Amino acid sequence: MIEIQNVNFRYSGGRDEAGLHNITLTVPDGEVLLVCGGSGCGKSTLTRLVNGLIPHFYDGELSGKVTVNGVDIAEAPLYDTARIVGSVFQNPRSQFFNVDTTSELAFSCENMGMPEPEVRSRMEKAVGELNLRPLLDRSIFELSGGEKQRIACGSVSTLSPAVMVLDEPTSNLDFPGIESLRKIIEMWKSQGRTVIVAEHRLHFLRGVADRVIYMDSGEIMEQFGGAEFFAKPAGSFEQRGLRVPELTRVFDREFPEHKPTGTFVLRNFSCSYKSGVTALDIPEAELPLGSVIAVIGSNGAGKTTFMRTFCGLIKKCRGTLELGGKSLNSRKRIKCCYLVMQDVNHQLFTESVLDEVLLSMDREEVPAAEEILRSLDLLELKELHPMSLSGGQKQRVAIASALASGREFIVFDEPTSGLDAGHMQQAADCILSLKKQGRNVMIVTHDPEFIARCCDYAVRIEHGSISKQYSLDRSGRERLREFFIGGAAW
Numbered sequence: 493m494i495e496i497q498n499v500n501f502r503y504s505g506g507r508d509e510a511g512l513h514n515i516t517l518t519v520p521d522g523e524v525l526l527v528c529g530g531s532g533c534g535k536s537t538l539t540r541l542v543n544g545l546i547p548h549f550y551d552g553e554l555s556g557k558v559t560v561n562g563v564d565i566a567e568a569p570l571y572d573t574a575r576i577v578g579s580v581f582q583n584p585r586s587q588f589f590n591v592d593t594t595s596e597l598a599f600s601c602e603n604m605g606m607p608e609p610e611v612r613s614r615m616e617k618a619v620g621e622l623n624l625r626p627l628l629d630r631s632i633f634e635l636s637g638g639e640k641q642r643i644a645c646g647s648v649s650t651l652s653p654a655v656m657v658l659d660e661p662t663s664n665l666d667f668p669g670i671e672s673l674r675k676i677i678e679m680w681k682s683q684g685r686t687v688i689v690a691e692h693r694l695h696f697l698r699g700v701a702d703r704v705i706y707m708d709s710g711e712i713m714e715q716f717g718g719a720e721f722f723a724k725p726a727g728s729f730e731q732r733g734l735r736v737p738e739l740t741r742v743f744d745r746e747f748p749e750h751k752p753t754g755t756f757v758l759r760n761f762s763c764s765y766k767s768g769v770t771a772l773d774i775p776e777a778e779l780p781l782g783s784v785i786a787v788i789g790s791n792g793a794g795k796t797t798f799m800r801t802f803c804g805l806i807k808k809c810r811g812t813l814e815l816g817g818k819s820l821n822s823r824k825r826i827k828c829c830y831l832v833m834q835d836v837n838h839q840l841f842t843e844s845v846l847d848e849v850l851l852s853m854d855r856e857e858v859p860a861a862e863e864i865l866r867s868l869d870l871l872e873l874k875e876l877h878p879m880s881l882s883g884g885q886k887q888r889v890a891i892a893s894a895l896a897s898g899r900e901f902i903v904f905d906e907p908t909s910g911l912d913a914g915h916m917q918q919a920a921d922c923i924l925s926l927k928k929q930g931r932n933v934m935i936v937t938h939d940p941e942f943i944a945r946c947c948d949y950a951v952r953i954e955h956g957s958i959s960k961q962y963s964l965d966r967s968g969r970e971r972l973r974e975f976f977i978g979g980a981a982w
Contacts, residue, residue: 531884
């Protein structure tokens with residue numbers, strides 16, 4: 493049982509609303525608890541209370557008490573807490589200690605001093621339960637975001653903790669990956685484990701979550717039974733700034749109008765890993781200018797490799813872009829492309845949110861930078877350090893920097909990770925404004941809600957090649973529906 497009693501927490505140097513206020517919560521054994529709310533509402537902070545990262549890793553002012561199975565989390569060392577609470581983070585790379593998948597799966601057990609036969613037995617059990625065999629003996633650095641997430645789940649499962657805490661676990665998963673995660677959570681539930689999931693994407697937990705808490709400004713505002721919550725009308729979710737749990741509704745809306753201003757051509761795009769595995773092979777592709785192009789495909793299909801190659805960021809990858817009678821090699825593409833990475837922590841450099849945006853502008857353009865921040869609901873955060881923000885807020889800062897860059901091609905890799913419904917719409921509006929300015933936008937995404945709000949063309953990549961491409965007219969929307977949900981009831 494998890495018991496949180498009269499807890500208040502304020503991060504060192506942070507804003508009051510970034511912490512928690514008057515949290516009292518009991519989670520019985522075997523319950524699946526969904527924690528939802530807008531970006532920065534306190535979801536992640538609540539999970540950090542349970543897994544001991546607060547107060548052992550995050551500094552701040554903490555009052556109240558948190559116990560898990562009778563253990564005072566504030567008093568217990570983290571290695572003891574790890575025996576009873578397993579954690580899967582929004583960014584799985586932050587919890588890896590090895591460079592290959594097999595070693596990573598073994599690490600937690602080895603770190604606890606378990607004998608080798610027991611380590612092998614626990615690994616084999618986790619590999620079988622989570623269908624990880626195709627990912628064994630792989631380099632961590634060659635995995636897609638979704639594949640890393642699966643390895644993170646496996647590494648945690650080997651210890652068989654009584655409590656599992658997942659913070660935005662679907663942020664980088666394709667829909668088969670999300671369905672796989674749903675089955676994993678159902679398996680943990682059947683084993684009697686307690687599961688806490690902090691999420692923006694709600695659809696996959698229908699029929700799985702026993703209880704739902706809605707948070708705002710660091711407080712628990714409402715609690716619902718799982719069936720009660722998912723039975724609410726769509727307007728109820730919109731009022732709370734939550735994503736709709738029925739994805740079938742997404743494809744019923746009108747998509748942005750598609751009026752290309754011309755085309756550009758990709759020629760001989762290719763890339764191979766050191767292992768000899770071909771990661772990218774696109775002999776030729778013609779794509780529309782003046783469009784917002786969704787790049788879709790399965791986890792590990794080569795989407796991120798494609799985008800980084802397009803931006804000229806991978807030296808070992810080849811290819812040219814033909815635009816307006818000019819042939820642009822990788823060196824030239826670096827100057828006309830701006831990439832917002834999947835892990836935005838890699839591109840946040842300055843001491844404040846405002847300075848981050850000004851990196852892409854002249855220093856005297858402060859009013860213009862502030863207007864960009866205002867469009868993404870970031871203006872009041874302009875003096876804060878980017879690394880002090882929530883995952884969703886960091887994502888919006890990176891988007892703001894892209895908007896300020898003035899580059900001809902703006903490329904986004906999973907830009908809605910950590911974004912609630914309202915901020916997802918703000919990001920979509922900003923991207924549509926780029927389109928009106930004549931910029932070209934490409935978006936790698938597993939988020940059909942976001943595609944519906946701002947994309948007008950789709951490119952599907954599988955096995956490192958473009959398998960399909962089409963306008964998102966009525967026929968295209970049906971193809972998109974089939975790709976994302978098929979016959980599923982989501």
